Amino acid sequence: xxxxxxxxxxxxxxxxxxxxxxxxxxxxxxxxxxxxxxxxxxxxxxxxxxxxxxxxxxxxxxxxxxxxxxxxxxxxxxxxxxxxxxxxxxxxxxxxxxxxxxxxxxxxxxxxxxxxxxxxxxxxxxxxxxxxxxxxxxxxxxxxxxxxxxxxxxxxxxxxxxxxxxxxxxxxxxxxxxxxxxxxxxxxxxxxxxxxxxx
Amino acid sequence: xxxxxxxxxxxxxxxxxxxxxxxxxxxxxxxxxxxxxxxxxxxxxxxxxxxxxxxxxxxxxxxxxxxxxxxxxxxxxxxxxxxxxxxxxxxxxxxxxxxxxxxxxxxxxxxxxxxxxxxxxxxxxxxxxxxxxxxxxxxxxxxxxxxxxxxxxxxxxxxxxxxxxxxxxxxxxxxxxxxxxxxxxxxxxxxxxxxxxxx
Numbered sequence: 001x002x003x004x005x006x007x008x009x010x011x012x013x014x015x016x017x018x019x020x021x022x023x024x025x026x027x028x029x030x031x032x033x034x035x036x037x038x039x040x041x042x043x044x045x046x047x048x049x050x051x052x053x054x055x056x057x058x059x060x061x062x063x064x065x066x067x068x069x070x071x072x073x074x075x076x077x078x079x080x081x082x083x084x085x086x087x088x089x090x091x092x093x094x095x096x097x098x099x100x101x102x103x104x105x106x107x108x109x110x111x112x113x114x115x116x117x118x119x120x121x122x123x124x125x126x127x128x129x130x131x132x133x134x135x136x137x138x139x140x141x142x143x144x145x146x147x148x149x150x151x152x153x154x155x156x157x158x159x160x161x162x163x164x165x166x167x168x169x170x171x172x173x174x175x176x177x178x179x180x181x182x183x184x185x186x187x188x189x190x191x192x193x194x195x196x197x198x199x
Numbered sequence: 200x201x202x203x204x205x206x207x208x209x210x211x212x213x214x215x216x217x218x219x220x221x222x223x224x225x226x227x228x229x230x231x232x233x234x235x236x237x238x239x240x241x242x243x244x245x246x247x248x249x250x251x252x253x254x255x256x257x258x259x260x261x262x263x264x265x266x267x268x269x270x271x272x273x274x275x276x277x278x279x280x281x282x283x284x285x286x287x288x289x290x291x292x293x294x295x296x297x298x299x300x301x302x303x304x305x306x307x308x309x310x311x312x313x314x315x316x317x318x319x320x321x322x323x324x325x326x327x328x329x330x331x332x333x334x335x336x337x338x339x340x341x342x343x344x345x346x347x348x349x350x351x352x353x354x355x356x357x358x359x360x361x362x363x364x365x366x367x368x369x370x371x372x373x374x375x376x377x378x379x380x381x382x383x384x385x386x387x388x389x390x391x392x393x394x395x396x397x398x
Contacts, residue, residue, distance in 0.1 A: 023310050025224040101313055109372035110309030111222050114300055124373045150394070155386055158369075162383055163358070166365025170357075173308035174323045184361055187354055191390040195349070 008046045010036040016057045020093065020101045024054060024111055054108060055122045061104040062126045065089060069133070078137040079146065079193075083186050086164055090178035100181070102172045106165045131157050138192075146197045156192050163188040207245045209235040215256045219292065219300045223253060223310055253307060254321045260303040261325045264288060268332070277336040278345065278392075282385050285363055289377035299380070301371045305364045330356050337391075345396045355391050362387040 005013070014036035018027040029050060033040050047053045065085060072084025093101055101107075105123055113120040138153035138160075147156070167184035171177070190198045204212070213235035217226040228249060232239050246252045264284060271283025292300055300306075304322055312319040337352035337359075346355070366383035370376070389397045 020313075022314050023224060025222060025310075026314065097313075099313070102309055105372075106368055107309045109368055110301055110306045111224075113371045114219075114296075114298070115221050115225065120372060120374070127369060127372055158383065159362070159387055159390075162362055162365030162369055163387075164365065165368050166361030166363065169305055169308055169364050169368065170326060170361055172312045173304075173319060173326055175319070184357065188358055188362075188387070188390075191358075191387075 007036070007038045007042050011038060011043055011046060011053065012056050012060050015053050016060055016104065017096075019054075019057060019107070020104060021097060024050075024108055051116055051118050054112070054116070054119050058105060058108065058119070058122055058126060062129075065130075079141045079189070081137065082134060082160055082164070083182060083189060086168075086185055087178070087182045090168065090181050094178040100168065100171045100176065100178065103165055103168045106169060110169075127161065131161050134160055141193075146193055148192060148194055151192050159192075160185070160188060206235070206237045206241050210237060210242055210245060210252065211255050211259050214252050215259055215303065216295075218253075218256060218306070219303060220296060223249075223307055250315055250317050253311070253315070253318050257304060257307065257318070257321055257325060261328075264329075278340045278388070280336065281333060281359055281363070282381060282388060285367075285384055286377070286381045289367065289380050293377040299367065299370045299375065299377065302364055302367045305368055309368075326360065330360050333359055340392075345392055347391060347393055350391050358391075359384070359387060 011032060015027070015032050018032060018035065029040070029043065032053070033043050036043075043053075047056065068088045069081050069085040072088065073081040076084040090100065105126055108119060109123050109127075113123070134157035135154050138147070138151075138156040141147050142151065142153050147153070164181075164185055167181045171181045210231060214226070214231050217231060217234065228239065228242065231252070232242050235242075242252075246255065267287045268280050268284040271287065272280040275283040289299065304325055307318060308322050308326075312322070333356035334353050337346070337350075337355040340346050341350065341352050346352070363380075363384055366380045370380045
C-alpha cells in the first residue's frame with residue numbers, strides 16, 4: 001500500500017507539476033494549497049516565501065536527474081549517461097504532460113534569472129554541479145582515447161549542457177518529441193568522439 | 200534631429216525592454232502604457248490583447264536579428280554569420296541591461312509555450328525560419344567542402360540554433376558574459392568544420 005506523502009512533499013510535487021504545466025509566475029500560492037490539499041498556514045510553515053518553494057522544486061528535480069544519471073551510467077556507460085538521463089526524464093515528462101514542457105531548471109532560469117536573485121544563484125549552483133559531473137565523464141573519455149584530437153573535456157561538458165537546454169527549449173517551442181531532443185543531444189556528443197568510436 | 204517614434208512603435212520597444220528585464224507575465228499592460236507614454240485606449244487600439252503585443256515584440260526582435268545576420272554575412276562570410284550576429288545582439292543587450300537577459304525568443308518560449316498557443320506557434324515559425332536560413336549556409340559550406348565528413352547541413356543548422364539558445368540560457372542563469380556565449384557557439388561551429396579550415 002502506498003503511503004500518502006506528507007504535506008511538505010505534496011506541496012513540492014504539486015508546485016513542480018504546476019510550474020511545468022504553466023510557469024512560476026502564472027501559478028499562485030492559493031492554487032498550490034488547493035491542489036496539494038494543505039492549508040495556507042501549513043504551506044507558509046514549510047515555505048515562508050514562494051521563492052523557497054521554487055528552490056525546493058529545483059532541488060527535487062535536480063535530485064531526480066542525478067538518480068536518472070547514475071542509473072544511466074550503469075546502463076550506457078559514463079559518456080552515454082547524459083543522453084540516457086535526458087531520454088528518461090524527457091520521455092517521462094512527455095508521457096505525464098502529453099507534450100514537451102521544458103527543462104524545469106531552464107524554464108525557471110528563463111523566467112526568473114533577472115528578477116529572483118536567490119533562485120538564479122540556486123540554479124547557477126545546480127548547473128555548475130551538472131557541468132562538473134559531465135566534465136569528469138568527458139575527462140575520463142579523453143583519458144581513454146575516445147575523444148577527437150583537440151577536444152577539451154571542460155568545454156565539451158559545457159557544450160553538452162547547453163545543447164540539452166537548447167534542444168529542450170526548441171522542442172517546447174516547436175512542439176517536437178522527446179525522441180527528437182535525444183537525437184539532438186546524441187548528435188552533439190558524437191561530434192566530440194573519434195569517428196571510429198561512433199561508427 | 201531624431202524623430203519621436205509613433206505610439207505603436209513606442210509600445211513595442213517599451214514592452215520588448217520590460218519583457219527582457221523581467222518576464223512577460225511579470226509586466227502589466229498599465230505599466231507598458233506609462234513607460235511608453237500612451238493611453239490605455241491607444242494601446243488597445245493597436246493591440247486588442249497582450250498576446251498581440253507579445254507577437255509584435257517577437258517580430259521586432261526577429262527582424263533585428265535578421266538585419267544583424269545579413270550584416271554579419273558581409274563581414275564574416277555566410278558560415279560565420281551566426282556567430283557574428285549573436286555577438287552583436289548579445290553584446291548590445293549586455294551593454295543596455297548590464298547583464299545577460301536571455302534570448303527574447305527563448306525567454307518567451309520557456310515562459311509561455313505551454314499556455315499561449317498563439318505565441319508558441321509564432322515562435323515556432325521564427326525558429327523554423329532561422330533554422331532554414333542556417334541550413335542554407337551550412338549546405339553551401341558543405342558544397343564548398345568545409346564541413347567534416349558525415350555532417351548533415353540540416354542537423355548542423357538545428358544543432359547550432361539549439362546551442363545558441365542553450366548557451367544564452369545558461370549564461371543568463373550563471374551570470375556569464377556575451378563573450379562566453381560567443382565562445383560556446385563558435386566552439387560548436389568548429390566541431391562541424393574540417394580541422395584544416397579552423398586551424
